[in-house]
Amino acid sequence: MSSTSTQIAPAEGKLGILIPGIGAVATTFMAGVELVKRGLGEPVGSLTQMATIRLGKRTENRTPKIKDFVPLAKLDDIVFGGWDIYEDTAYQAATHARVLEQTMLDQVKAPLSAVKPMKAVFDQEYVKRINGPNVKTGPNKRDLAEQLIADIENFRKTNGCSRLVMIWCGSTEVFHRPAAVHQSMEAFEKGLENNDPDIAPSQVYAYAALKTGTPFANGAPNLTHDVPALLDLARDNNVPVCGKDFKTGQTFMKTLLAPGLKSRMLGVSGWFSTNILGNRDGEVLEDPGSFKTKEETKLSVLDEILQPNLYPALYKDIYHAVRINYYPPRGDSKEGWDNIDIFGWLGYPMQIKIDFLCRDSILAAPLALDLVLFLDLAQRSGMRGIQEWLSFYFKAPMTAPGLYPEHDIFIQLMKLKNRLRHLKGEGLITHLGLEYYD
Numbered sequence: 001m002s003s004t005s006t007q008i009a010p011a012e013g014k015l016g017i018l019i020p021g022i023g024a025v026a027t028t029f030m031a032g033v034e035l036v037k038r039g040l041g042e043p044v045g046s047l048t049q050m051a052t053i054r055l056g057k058r059t060e061n062r063t064p065k066i067k068d069f070v071p072l073a074k075l076d077d078i079v080f081g082g083w084d085i086y087e088d089t090a091y092q093a094a095t096h097a098r099v100l101e102q103t104m105l106d107q108v109k110a111p112l113s114a115v116k117p118m119k120a121v122f123d124q125e126y127v128k129r130i131n132g133p134n135v136k137t138g139p140n141k142r143d144l145a146e147q148l149i150a151d152i153e154n155f156r157k158t159n160g161c162s163r164l165v166m167i168w169c170g171s172t173e174v175f176h177r178p179a180a181v182h183q184s185m186e187a188f189e190k191g192l193e194n195n196d197p198d199i200a201p202s203q204v205y206a207y208a209a210l211k212t213g214t215p216f217a218n219g220a221p222n223l224t225h226d227v228p229a230l231l232d233l234a235r236d237n238n239v240p241v242c243g244k245d246f247k248t249g250q251t252f253m254k255t256l257l258a259p260g261l262k263s264r265m266l267g268v269s270g271w272f273s274t275n276i277l278g279n280r281d282g283e284v285l286e287d288p289g290s291f292k293t294k295e296e297t298k299l300s301v302l303d304e305i306l307q308p309n310l311y312p313a314l315y316k317d318i319y320h321a322v323r324i325n326y327y328p329p330r331g332d333s334k335e336g337w338d339n340i341d342i343f344g345w346l347g348y349p350m351q352i353k354i355d356f357l358c359r360d361s362i363l364a365a366p367l368a369l370d371l372v373l374f375l376d377l378a379q380r381s382g383m384r385g386i387q388e389w390l391s392f393y394f395k396a397p398m399t400a401p402g403l404y405p406e407h408d409i410f411i412q413l414m415k416l417k418n419r420l421r422h423l424k425g426e427g428l429i430t431h432l433g434l435e436y437y438d
């Protein structure tokens with residue numbers, strides 16, 4: 001069954017990508033885009049650049065690339081900008097992050113050096129382990145928000161952008177629950193005026209983005225725009241948003257494996273996950289407040305995939321622990337170990353061990369690219385509020401209130417592709433095709 005296609009405005013003109021947090025992920029993302037633009041690298045890991053999408057029946061043989069099927073912004077039309085508490089250009093920050101080899105970085109030194117971070121909105125109460133000089137000052141948070149809005153409009157004008165997207169790649173802020181100030185826009189704006197301590201810096205950026213009609217994605221686990229005041233603002237201003245926390249290393253592995261174990265009705269009694277990493281992110285996560293924010297998103301995944309309430313005999317007593325240890329020698333090359341205690345027929349125990357020697361920012365960069373391109377597509381298609389079809393990219397996908405998030409990566413992928421088919425008026429694929437015996 002096919003539906004009518006949605007009116008999608010063309011991707012004309014420049015797309016500005018504004019990033020709070022010019023660290024390892026952001027610079028690996030920027031450098032990658034600049035290298036791919038020049039034919040000096042391949043966008044491995046990016047659905048928007050590499051994946052195909054099947055359309056119609058299997059016999060029709062229609063499998064265009066996603067980028068040829070929906071009108072996405074071209075990499076050549078992307079312009080980068082952002083904020084950081086340090087004054088380093090993107091080239092200097094990328095050199096410091098040591099994710100990409102210097103010879104590779106030097107091939108795109110000019111465009112990366114041109115990205116000079118604007119002064120950040122920062123509060124050390126929210127990120128304990130770092131401090132820097134490139135920070136805005138002002139009488140209250142409302143003034144800081146207005147400064148960000150001026151930065152955004154200035155960037156739009158100077159770079160001649162027809163559209164913007166903002167993606168948070170800043171450090172993980174300390175754990176915070178939604179407070180009274182987050183419940184309505186009126187309370188939130190009063191809180192900005194009164195310098196309410198419950199308004200985090202990332203929330204000031206999200207507010208500025210939504211006020212200026214800029215789609216917003218959150219690559220970290222912070223609460224940020226996942227509160228009624230900012231979600232209402234997104235809907236009122238017709239802005240699409242998504243989050244939270246890029247699904248990369250260990251949680252990516254978890255959401256590959258757990259649905260498989262569950263599909264075979266195999267039990268799990270324990271899942272112990274531990275990591276060592278030595279980048280600045282690892283240093284920030286040494287702080288218990290920031291770790292708690294991360295731990296919450298990492299822990300929720302298994303419960304929501306395995307559904308112990310529906311399968312108490314298999315998953316009720318699962319012991320799930322996640323540890324992160326800062327270990328400088330490894331830099332961005334993280335090592336994540338999982339020990340999984342499972343059981344099968346008649347309760348007989350077995351074990352699975354995973355040792356994933358991954359590169360955090362290499363895994364995160366293509367997700368950042370896909371997210372900004374899809375959010376821009378969503379906005380041109382008239383979509384607003386939480387974009388659940390982008391759950392595929394997140395450890396803690398945001399959902400409409402009262403709904404549980406979908407964590408199974410294969411369901412997430414089907415949802416994403418069906419959303420694209422729906423946008424273009426193609427039939428949704430349910431995998432319910434005729435069987436041989438029909």
Ligand SMILES: NC(=O)c1ccc[n+]([C@@H]2O[C@H](COP(=O)([O-])OP(=O)(O)OC[C@H]3O[C@@H](n4cnc5c(N)ncnc54)[C@H](O)[C@@H]3O)[C@@H](O)[C@H]2O)c1
Pocket residue numbers: 020021022023024025026083084085086097120121122123127130132168169170171172173201202219220221245246247248249279280281284359360361363364
């Ligand atoms: N790399 C991954 O695989 C991955 C996966 C999931 C989530 N994340 C999250 O993405 C974020 C970025 O990761 P990273 O490895 O690039 O970290 P990073 O430490 O290299 O970069 C973060 C940058 O944010 C800056 N910053 C902090 N607070 C800021 C503020 N208020 N305004 C502007 N800049 C600010 C810091 O100075 C730093 O340069 C982290 O929150 C991390 O937890 C990363």
